[in-house]
Amino acid sequence: MSEEVRQAVAEAVGRYGKERSAVLAVLRALQKRFGYLPMHALDEVAKALELPLAQVQGVAEFYSFLAMRPQGQYRVFFSTCIVDEFKGRAALQERLCARLGVPPGQTRADGRVSVNEAACTGLCDQGPSLLVNGWPIARLTPESIDAIACFIDQGVPLEEWPREWFAVQDSFRVRGLQLNAPWRSGAALKRALRHGPEFLLRELEVSGLRGRGGAGFPTAAKWRYCREAQGERCVVCNADEGEPGTFKDRELLKHCADQVFEGMTLAAWATGAQKGFLYLRGEYEFLWPHLEQVLRGRRRRGLLGRNLCGLAGFHFDIAVVVGAGAYICGEESALLNSIEGRRGTPRNRPPYPVTHGLCGQPTVVNNVETFFSAALIALHGGAWFAQAGTAKSRGTRLFSISGDCAWPGIYELPWGISVQEALELCGADDALGVQVGGPSGAFVGPRDFHRRLAFEDLPTGGSFMVFSRQRKLLDIVENFSAFFAHESCGFCTPCRVGTQLQLKLVRKLRRGWGTLGDLQELERLGQVLEASHCGLGHTAAHPVRTTLAAYPEVYQAALREIDFSPGFDLDAELETARQLTGRFADHLAQE
Amino acid sequence: MSKVKIATCSLAGCFGCHMSFMDIDERLLELAEVADFDRSPLSDIRQIGSCDIGLVEGGVCNAENVEVLRAFRRNCRILVAVGACAINGGIPALRNRYDLGDCLEEAFLTGLGVTDPKVPGDPELPLLLDKVHPIHEVVKIDYFIPGCPPSAEAIWTALSALTSGNIPQLSHQRIRYD
Amino acid sequence: MPSFALDGQEIVFKPGQTILEASIAAGHYIPHLCWHPKLSPHGSCKLCTVQVNGRLCSACTFPAADGQEVISASEELRQLRLRLTQMLFVEGNHFCPSCEASGQCELQAMGYYLGMTDGHFPHFFPRREIDASHPEVLLDRDRCIFCELCVRASRAEGKNVFELAGRGIHTRLVVNSPSGRLGDSALQAQDLAARVCPVGAIVLKETAFRVPIGRRRYDHKTIAEVSLEQEAPLVRAHWQEANHE
Numbered sequence A: 001m002s003e004e005v006r007q008a009v010a011e012a013v014g015r016y017g018k019e020r021s022a023v024l025a026v027l028r029a030l031q032k033r034f035g036y037l038p039m040h041a042l043d044e045v046a047k048a049l050e051l052p053l054a055q056v057q058g059v060a061e062f063y064s065f066l067a068m069r070p071q072g073q074y075r076v077f078f079s080t081c082i083v084d085e086f087k088g089r090a091a092l093q094e095r096l097c098a099r100l101g102v103p104p105g106q107t108r109a110d111g112r113v114s115v116n117e118a119a120c121t122g123l124c125d126q127g128p129s130l131l132v133n134g135w136p137i138a139r140l141t142p143e144s145i146d147a148i149a150c151f152i153d154q155g156v157p158l159e160e161w162p163r164e165w166f167a168v169q170d171s172f173r174v175r176g177l178q179l180n181a182p183w184r185s186g187a188a189l190k191r192a193l194r195h196g197p198e199f200l201l202r203e204l205e206v207s208g209l210r211g212r213g214g215a216g217f218p219t220a221a222k223w224r225y226c227r228e229a230q231g232e233r234c235v236v237c238n239a240d241e242g243e244p245g246t247f248k249d250r251e252l253l254k255h256c257a258d259q260v261f262e263g264m265t266l267a268a269w270a271t272g273a274q275k276g277f278l279y280l281r282g283e284y285e286f287l288w289p290h291l292e293q294v295l296r297g298r299r300r301r302g303l304l305g306r307n308l309c310g311l312a313g314f315h316f317d318i319a320v321v322v323g324a325g326a327y328i329c330g331e332e333s334a335l336l337n338s339i340e341g342r343r344g345t346p347r348n349r350p351p352y353p354v355t356h357g358l359c360g361q362p363t364v365v366n367n368v369e370t371f372f373s374a375a376l377i378a379l380h381g382g383a384w385f386a387q388a389g390t391a392k393s394r395g396t397r398l399f400s401i402s403g404d405c406a407w408p409g410i411y412e413l414p415w416g417i418s419v420q421e422a423l424e425l426c427g428a429d430d431a432l433g434v435q436v437g438g439p440s441g442a443f444v445g446p447r448d449f450h451r452r453l454a455f456e457d458l459p460t461g462g463s464f465m466v467f468s469r470q471r472k473l474l475d476i477v478e479n480f481s482a483f484f485a486h487e488s489c490g491f492c493t494p495c496r497v498g499t500q501l502q503l504k505l506v507r508k509l510r511r512g513w514g515t516l517g518d519l520q521e522l523e524r525l526g527q528v529l530e531a532s533h534c535g536l537g538h539t540a541a542h543p544v545r546t547t548l549a550a551y552p553e554v555y556q557a558a559l560r561e562i563d564f565s566p567g568f569d570l571d572a573e574l575e576t577a578r579q580l581t582g583r584f585a586d587h588l589a590q591e
Numbered sequence B: 001m002s003k004v005k006i007a008t009c010s011l012a013g014c015f016g017c018h019m020s021f022m023d024i025d026e027r028l029l030e031l032a033e034v035a036d037f038d039r040s041p042l043s044d045i046r047q048i049g050s051c052d053i054g055l056v057e058g059g060v061c062n063a064e065n066v067e068v069l070r071a072f073r074r075n076c077r078i079l080v081a082v083g084a085c086a087i088n089g090g091i092p093a094l095r096n097r098y099d100l101g102d103c104l105e106e107a108f109l110t111g112l113g114v115t116d117p118k119v120p121g122d123p124e125l126p127l128l129l130d131k132v133h134p135i136h137e138v139v140k141i142d143y144f145i146p147g148c149p150p151s152a153e154a155i156w157t158a159l160s161a162l163t164s165g166n167i168p169q170l171s172h173q174r175i176r177y178d
Numbered sequence C: 001m002p003s004f005a006l007d008g009q010e011i012v013f014k015p016g017q018t019i020l021e022a023s024i025a026a027g028h029y030i031p032h033l034c035w036h037p038k039l040s041p042h043g044s045c046k047l048c049t050v051q052v053n054g055r056l057c058s059a060c061t062f063p064a065a066d067g068q069e070v071i072s073a074s075e076e077l078r079q080l081r082l083r084l085t086q087m088l089f090v091e092g093n094h095f096c097p098s099c100e101a102s103g104q105c106e107l108q109a110m111g112y113y114l115g116m117t118d119g120h121f122p123h124f125f126p127r128r129e130i131d132a133s134h135p136e137v138l139l140d141r142d143r144c145i146f147c148e149l150c151v152r153a154s155r156a157e158g159k160n161v162f163e164l165a166g167r168g169i170h171t172r173l174v175v176n177s178p179s180g181r182l183g184d185s186a187l188q189a190q191d192l193a194a195r196v197c198p199v200g201a202i203v204l205k206e207t208a209f210r211v212p213i214g215r216r217r218y219d220h221k222t223i224a225e226v227s228l229e230q231e232a233p234l235v236r237a238h239w240q241e242a243n244h245e
């Protein structure tokens, strides 16, 4: 195999280059080809890219989709987003595993298939769903699982599976100001070029556009800071869309990629950047060919490349970089590290990306939707955009609505709409609550349904997950806690260890072993998590904190009226000894 | 004034902490002025009765340890973990890096020099837990005296505070993990 | 000269210094584990967490600025640092009585300094690999706290012997050699990377237990005293040089 590996590495390096930044793409190519990354393959990569082997290993082991042990020829990942869980993910996965005779997390002896779990894959509006060799299959049913099992068992190549299985349904439910606005490729750019960068920045200021990735930083200010910084500036589009329950970037990239790329080009014009990157989450790899096609079209029309739009000296092009399964790479500085071919751990701030971003150069990082809106604003004007929304949250935005509602999908709504209004729109009544902004956001109970979705009240990256009264609150909290524990990058102590401890405690509560002391401990853990290095750790305690505020009685009811109970299953720990000694009658009570 | 009742026990430990306790030397007499020993290797009382202070040496490695520890918790107003093994499993917890099944198999079934391959199952022998646990994972512990063993000074400092109704506070010099 | 207030005391700093550097140079200890005066700051252990104008920040990476109000010595922060130290203890296997570094270990000394008597949390008892393949250096991953001091030291030495791999709680220290073993790497006992480990994860062979109990680094001195004695002069010298350049 080593000759084959050498060749594959040479090919991948030929394609992606010898720079350090090529490492992730090369590793992805090898993963695809061999089903895993054997050490000698990493060694070849290290030699080809002139990197220390341990650094290549450090990168390889960081991502969920890169494996150090052989994986199946068919590699299946079930999305474990809470919305998919409630729609029966576990039973469907068990069914597939049983049909195929492979335990979850393992590779079948003949190397045919492996079945794993992944964090939310961004199809919660049409889940439960899975990815097979990177291709999504949504709307799973027991019948479709059986059919998939059949195809895998018979080794039918993916290209011969029915096309319609891989269809990702369009899901714009409500179109507003932006989705209804007319769009002509290049028109926004030409308007901006005619009036100059200062005009563009002023339009953005008038629009009041704030970042759609979650934090809501004013976009005009970000572009201006970058413009004023010295160096080889850079524009990066954050298409990592990892927050469970968010899928609007998926649809924007599918239907409005041209606007997004034009938004990036406008940012390049405003800041003087020549290089652009779109960081696409590994789960959305299926969108990649389409994105390349749109990019080619724009290059052909002179909207990308050298002397753009015929303007001498305006050079800008965009490359797509594909991730490999790591929520943390949505954090902007981790994302930059990932593009540079480093481990996706967040950097220290200050300095911020606008002055020290990609390779230390001034960099604008914006969400997909931010660039989309910026393009429309450049075309239709700041005032047009600012007519909608609230004082501090101007315009409309795309909400990803999923869960227990009649019409899940994407809703373009003005900021300021109340939770109740959104619930009515999507056809949900008598909800237990809504998770606004994903696990890192807030759980909102009925008492707070009058609150408004806006930076002034409930800020959100757009995720809106509805839970009906059938759902168990602690199931939700456990799912979110497991998500954070799984996605913590491990860089800093409070988050690396704290998210694990939090998960243990939540599981204890859910098993009915919790005490009042455990609840207090959870609250204190939340305080320790606040000392974390980045937003992941800072928000990891939100699920506990916000569900506790909404439903203290649910927690109280789960508690035992004793002041202490062990956090592990005492009796289960005697099982090995029982088996070996045959003393099956000996047991310990949990207390 | 009635005397304070103290109980002590060693779970998965080596009695080193008890030995160190003995090292308080002549202060044992001082202690005897204010305290009586209930269940303890020092007193030969087997069943624990209602006590003020329980001192526990050693971690929890088997079912009997769990029972004894729980009896201590039920009977002692204040329960103190004494020494590294009680606090983090200590040396016995070095076995946590192996599977219990593998250990027992090698020791009693497949290992070198095994003559009558059989894992002893005598009901007198307590069943082993998969892992050795610090005692705070099994019952609530009020105070900890670290050290392997804790110095006589540390034990004395903590104990004299407790017998006089105070919160034990170990100075920087008294806190040692080895 | 610009200055900030550390627990109410004025600390004069040189532009470019972090809060930690300025404080230590001025003779005021702020707890830290992943920081070393000779290596670039990292910001991962979070022991140096302070409040800067009310916000939690890592003193080792946060730039000092004129007029900052910095709080480090509060009970609230001691409690936070205690929990962080306990987290580091329980996520690894720290059996001090059998550790070569006992008495000289910064994690242990931090525990003493913060008044830590127990691990507080359930112990993880992870299973990690020990690497004894190197003739002069032992790598016991059970005790690694992922401070990356060895990683940074080796990078600075141009050898890149150590790296972190894995993610989250599965983060682990790996060695740069085709076999992954220390014995096949370029590490030498005199390298800073072999000597900088603050705990007993990387230790020099045949030196263990040579220093008798009572004469070890932290037997009589606190980690604060040792830091100010040994690290403060290095920081001062570094900034003096920086000024002359």
Ligand SMILES: Cc1cc2nc3c(=O)[nH]c(=O)nc-3n(C[C@H](O)[C@H](O)[C@H](O)COP(=O)(O)O)c2cc1C
Pocket: A210, A211, A212, A213, A214, A215, A216, A217, A238, A239, A240, A241, A242, A243, A327, A328, A329, A330, A331, A332, A333, A365, A366, A367, A368, A370, A534, A535, A536
């Ligand atoms: C853990 C974490 C994950 C994040 N994931 C994303 C993401 O998937 N997409 C995104 O646009 N922003 C994400 N962000 C926010 C980015 O760091 C950054 O603020 C954003 O991309 C800036 O773009 P904007 O100003 O257009 O919102 C994440 C932040 C954190 C802390």
Ligand code: SF4
Pocket: A328, A345, A346, A487, A488, A489, A490, A491, A492, A493, A495, A496, A532, A533, A534, A535, A536, A537, A538
């Ligand atoms: S908070 Fe979590 S995700 Fe962020 S740097 Fe720390 S360990 Fe990594």
Ligand code: SF4
Pocket: C143, C144, C145, C146, C147, C148, C149, C150, C151, C162, C173, C196, C197, C198, C199, C201, C202
């Ligand atoms: S081996 Fe030591 S120096 Fe290296 S990361 Fe681990 S604890 Fe830090």
Ligand code: FES
Pocket: C031, C032, C033, C034, C035, C042, C043, C044, C045, C046, C047, C048, C049, C058, C059, C060, C061
């Ligand atoms: S010393 Fe600052 S984070 Fe470790």
